[in-house]
Amino acid sequence: MTPALPREILICTIARLLEGVRTVAVGAASPMPAAASMLRRALDEGARQVRLSILGSVEHNFFTNGSTELFDCAGQGRLDAFFLGGGQIDGQANVNLVGVGDYPQSRVRWPGSFGSAYLYFTVPRVILFREEHTPRVLVEKVDFISAPGISPPGVYRPGGPVALLTSKALFSFDRERPGFTLESLHPGHDLAELHAATGFAFAHTDDPPVTPGPDTATLSLLRGRVLDELEETYPAFATDWRRDLAAAQPVT
Amino acid sequence: MTPALPREILICTIARLLEGVRTVAVGAASPMPAAASMLRRALDEGARQVRLSILGSVEHNFFTNGSTELFDCAGQGRLDAFFLGGGQIDGQANVNLVGVGDYPQSRVRWPGSFGSAYLYFTVPRVILFREEHTPRVLVEKVDFISAPGISPPGVYRPGGPVALLTSKALFSFDRERPGFTLESLHPGHDLAELHAATGFAFAHTDDPPVTPGPDTATLSLLRGRVLDELEETYPAFATDWRRDLAAAQPVT
């Protein structure tokens, strides 16, 4: 079998982070979190029902009370996991979805904070996912806090960040210290490269492990059922993925 | 044509109090307010659309957001008129729907305050309607205030009572004084009887007018179209009314 592609390693890593969830929501235009949630659902079949809602999708939408229901669900404690990206993410896990430069006249303006200023507080397992791993994205201090990584004692905060996943590495987040800890480097990346690409300091061992790839059974599930399911909602992403798979096919 | 029956005079009086409304709601088991609202709608046809919602009715229910929508509507200022009864009503237009004696161990317990503690504050034209006109019902001071007739300055109160209609008389309510003013006595009742039957003091002229009955056109509309409409929701009341009409038929 063709070895796991980089995107497949990312998807399987997210699926691992979702272990034990019952209900997960992913934003629109988030094919990898969606694929990971579908994989999680497939892996847990029979043991536990995993519910997945993709915002803006008609097909993968079990909500019937308008766009407020996702937030209500989170407020009720029914939403176990959610994903956040961010134009900037800093070493305290603060997230900036608004822009670069002085607010409000931002030099670069991104769409806006969406639901982050609420969901980051209320969803127990928020996974920060941003493929671009550069000092531009992973900064020491964000220019605008759409959602803070931590809150002072006394602030109601059942939720928050648990991990940060990029194209280069996986970090866990320690709310006490607070800060990120490098868990593993994806195949082909090293610590020196990571330090250069990361604008904030992070904890790490001297010889961090390599992010594990999926086993054969998981990979088959991913390339079969999950890829088929994903295709309905993200046809372009699925086509691209199939093309990569064909290109990576070992010459026989 | 048979002269107006007592209940017809009540219905037509309520319809007069509803002049100019756009949206009116009546509680379940309120056939006379419902008939009056239907009459108002019929009278205003062509000039103004009158919307009527009967709580608990499937047919006469234009709400689609559960039983909260009536209250939301009132809060939005979309509900112009509503009716309240009351186990006790006092001279300050306080309404008691809870019970007689010391709360909570009431000697006589009525169902409860329903929505009165909100609607009395938010609906501009609340009509107090209670057929029984006795010192037991119209008391000097209620035992329990489900909803107060007036509020101190500074309390948000766009709504409140405008009139009290009983089987004997029609009163208006003056929020400034505060207190009730006798507007008219229904045919066959006099001031002495009224004083004896009323537990609170009220303003009146020496020779109060008689509550006017409907004109022939209105009476025809009431006994035709309105009675037919009403029959769908209140069959027992409609049958009773038709029986009274037949009994009152002048011998030809």
Added chain:
Amino acid sequence: MPSDLRSMAQHIKSGMRLALPVDYAGVSMAMTRPMIDHGAGDLHLICVPTGGLQVDQLIGAGLVTSVETSAVSLGEAGGAPRFNQAVKDGALRLRDATCPAIHAGLMAAQKGSPFVPMRGLIGTDVLRHRDDWRVIDNPFADGGDPIVLIPAIRPDIAIFHAPMADRFGNVWIGRRRELAAMAYASTQTLVTVERIVDHSLLADEMTAAGTLPALYVTDIGLAPGGAWPYGLWGEYPTDTDELARYARAARSAEGFAEYMASQAKVQA
């Protein structure tokens, strides 16, 4: 697979808070007998926003410690006899409310908020007797403007009856959206239905519009006619004769016991 009503009643533990709907919104009368037989007591009932026959029967059966409600009655059949007697006897902790306050408390729970504000109420004895409500000055006004804050109502279990469910656990509630509000606010939700359909109610936008998703539904039982003697919108009318029969019988504790025993025989 629909569950047996008796096994559904096992979800109820002594001391729980139960949310029950208003008489015309889909009362699961079918669950009343299994609840009484199950026997979990010290119940705290939350009527959404008023109560009727089911509440009266649970009180009559001695299972109820407190009632939060805007009213309890049998509608046209008159006052609720066991409720009224319990009030006279001081045997119930009463939390008299007003309809929108109960909706407000559930809405706070739905939103994950500790409270919501509500207009009205100032100067009422309803407010005066509620030590769990608070009055603050509206922080958006220049001063004064008192407003009541209603704390979140978080029932342990919501119980209601609806026209249909699908075999995926979704329940069609139509425009009776207070049933959804009850489910959102409650930890668990038990539903009895007239029928269970094979196709997903979420597969079609028309049925989806009136559907409470399975996410909120703990268990579903099949109970045709399960609202009787209450009616179910679009399905069957209220049996007012039966309500009147109950109202007469339940004037005394003995009459109530006889009525319930005769009902048990009919159902056996």
Added chain:
Amino acid sequence: MPSDLRSMAQHIKSGMRLALPVDYAGVSMAMTRPMIDHGAGDLHLICVPTGGLQVDQLIGAGLVTSVETSAVSLGEAGGAPRFNQAVKDGALRLRDATCPAIHAGLMAAQKGSPFVPMRGLIGTDVLRHRDDWRVIDNPFADGGDPIVLIPAIRPDIAIFHAPMADRFGNVWIGRRRELAAMAYASTQTLVTVERIVDHSLLADEMTAAGTLPALYVTDIGLAPGGAWPYGLWGEYPTDTDELARYARAARSAEGFAEYMASQAKVQA
């Protein structure tokens, strides 16, 4: 009788607050051109809870003074070019929010409450820049526990597109209940629809479940394909090529003007 879209636009007066839905919930793109031609400016847009093409075009046409939103973007087609330019130029009063805060503000208006509380937000720059929000200590906690109060959002007009209306003025919105929330909160509501049916949507419990009653609807216009280039749930998909075409064109003010002019020709 359905109204002409141009006459519907007459309801909009300079300085009004308009509520517009998120791109997937039914944007009345058909009203955009009549609104621009009508020319009422100094508009305050409230995106429920985010904005896209329509918001960008109204800004590009110079009609917008302020925007309250959780985000503005063209989704997969990228950033909203006229919005982003206006932000850079300081030409817009921005009220950055977060999705549930906009829903909360509308809910307060729906309930007739001056505000509702909302969790989250503490420590964000979203909160720091909102001088119209308040933070209080939760009166139900023993002390501390700061919580944000969001004031009611009361738009003058809500504008959206839906699959159908009936000739009595009722509008079918299905499970897109934020459209109802917008209408409840707004003084007026203008709706364009794919089709108008003869029978009452309230006559049948199945359609009634997804219906916004006429009580809240000011005017209805017939506009088949009226969400284009956005899609309409259950009806047609989004035309992403067209969104991308707009995104490219509108990078400059001139490109935007050309695009709008070419659109006007297509529609004429």
